[in-house]
Amino acid sequence: MALTQEALYRELDLDLSWSERDLPERERTKHVHRLHPYLGKFIPQLVEVLLDRYFSAGEHVLDPFAGSGTTLVQALESGLDATGVDIAAFNCLLMQVKTSRYDLFSLEHEIRSVVAGLDSQGAPKGGRASSYLRDWYAPQALAELLSFRAAIADYEHADVLRVILARAARSARRTRHFDLEFPRSPQLEPYWCHKHRRTCRPVERASHFLRRYSLDTLERIKQFQRLRGRARSAAVMHGDARSIQLQGPLDGIITSPPYPGLIDYHEQHRYAYELLGLDDRRKQELGPAARGSGRGALTDYSQGIAAVFEQLRPALRPGAPVLIVVNDRRSLYPEILAAAGLELEECHRRHVNRRTGRRAGEYYEDVLVTHFA
Template sequence: MEFETLDEKDWSEIKDSSSKELTHDIHPYFAKFSPEIPRYLIREYTDEGDVVLDPFSGSGTTLVESLSLGRNAIGVDANPLACLIAKVKTTKLQDGDRRLAREVISDISTDVNSLYGQQNLIGKSFEEPEIPEFHNRDDWFNKNVQKELAVIKRRIEDVQNERVYDALRIAFSRIIVGVSNQDSESRYTQVENDVDNKECLERFTEQANRILDKLQTLEAEVPGPVETDIYNEDSREMDGVPSNCADFVVTSPPYLNSWDYGLYHKFRFKWLDLDVDTFNQREIGRHLRRKGDKVSRYRDDMSAVLENVARVLRDDGCAVIVNATSVVDGEHIDTNDILVEEAQKHGLTLGNSVSKEVYGPHFGMRANSDKMEENQKFEKMLVFHEAD
């Protein structure tokens, strides 16, 4: 597999608008790389029907692009919220799913109206739902917001159709930060946020209908009977992924000392009954967790992942990793060198013409970036082959 065309590609042409295509923008998620990167790589270096694997699949950018190009896809991620987002992004709804979803949305509207003492249109007595308990809940969510979210959550939990259930859970998750007292998606600071009565309902209804429309767009783009398998697993283990199953790997690993997904999505985990503590133990490279051994721990973690990448790749397969350097405690760390060194230990060799600097479409560098030279604010493509 030859990669000379990577040097001919003008990656500065990548536009952020591509993230709004297909189902890519149905839910916020940090540091997503531009869909143009996996799209180009998959289109140029795989064939229809091949299997593309992303061991850090996140919210599913690689998986969506694989499906749209007629490739099968496998995603692995330790984050259960990310896996749920990716699952919905790659779901093909069946006959009646949209009708059922809109019936549930209508029922939720009735329940919220009942919450505020308006006529119960279905003629049944209304009981206020139980609100999930978690630390400082009343500081982060106003009382009216808590009640409306609990009403929406209860009705969704009654849905038996898995495809509809998941889609509505993502619509629910989509609105949680916006109606909370968290400052923003990427700023875990408490602010005052006056949310009107029924605003949660309005936001949920808008997002649910938007997701249904987006999934219909995806269905029209998927060319054949391709499938996606998503594993909510530790990428250092990948127990569920069989050996020699992938023709191509394309991924962007967590950047050392960058985003803390468990923190910024904390309230989504709580309202969706997801296990944030287990995820925090699995998350690689997370920011502000431990001192002293961040770099050595990152090296060990990525070595374990690369060992699995070598295991799942077929003999003639290759892996493309999009990565950037990091700053840890004021020191510049070239994580590209770490990846190359650890990959070699597991029989993966960096090709001669496979490095390509790409200005960061999802560059997530945190503090101290002013201490880095300008050319260090780039992401690099590393293409690995099985050693001869």
């Protein structure tokens, strides 16, 4: 029998659950958290509460599955140092751009000059495009993206401009508005749009996205620069968390590991890999959707996650909190924790308010509070 709402709320940690009214989208995507969309990220306020409960200012927090860098950004905002590891090069680029310190004067100068260049663009020059790019972009949009790419290589803040390019490329794909997260095939004809309740046309141009996201990125970096702890910094490491070598002692972990069969983290940003020529290490992703969720895939996943925590142990100070956020609907984590030598202290259930895409039903996740025995 389903739980009554009262019983359900008794089981929830209400300090870790927010309604849409408590926490509207603009708060969940504050400052640099919205430099580029990312599926399956933490909400920053969750990390904020966990840092406050389990860590102190001046400490150093690690996220071995750092994704879009929510842990790192919030650590800097709360006055901690942070290290983030991820196997996906685009995620590392995003984290680096979010957490770097900038000379805002020179950043603004460069971004404004790139935007001015968009207006005065002559014949597009951009080089060769892969068949993926030719399929997913209208000719004019592709020419604009390639011109932007050709123009930015020599800028001091080329990485910021690469993230802007990737965000514009995401929006400019020929896809239905509702399928932006998981587009299946290029949409070449007008279509009935469930999001806007009218007929929409696939995108033809990219320059308006490039302009809008350039100015938005500048504003967001400026906002974050005012908030972050002055003396604190973040390190981003591109690699497989099962074998990465870290200098300790670190004061603890906050992470949300991938879950088997849900998301392909490289494929999610395929346009960025194609446009930016990033190193593709998808074969080392743990629990990719492409591998499915059969018995073999689940066993490999569990062994892989346990191996990550086991190998991080020497880099942590004794008793360090290891906080794992997961919706463990297959009950894999009791065995993973045991194999990694982690002891469960507490488990907090939170309600996840999901507002995007065509997903239905309530969704919960657990915060597993553990430490090495």
